[in-house]
Amino acid sequence: MDNTYITSQGDTWDMISYKVYGNEKYVDKLIQSNLLYKETIIFKANVELSIPEVQIIQQSSLPPWKRGIV
Structure with missing residues (x-):
């Protein structure tokens, strides 16, 4: 089931992705779910x-040997 997000004036796809998922890399998934707005660069409010x-994978900045991965 999908959730919804109501834009604020000036929101962009990468800003929304960061606000919702904590990372900008999910922009493509947002656009695919909102094809009506695919050409929008800067959103108006509401x-x-x-x-x-999406399945969010947390990446560690530690090298594998410090994370216990062999």
Whole structure:
């Protein structure tokens, strides 16, 4: 089930991705779920967007040997 996000004036795809997922790399998934707005670069206020669920993988900055990965 998808959630929704209501834009603020000046929101961009990467800003929304960061606000919702904590990372800008999910922009493609946001756009695919909101094709009506795919050409939008800067959003006006109060646009309702569908926010798909994604599997967020947390990356560690530690090298593998310090994370216990062999």
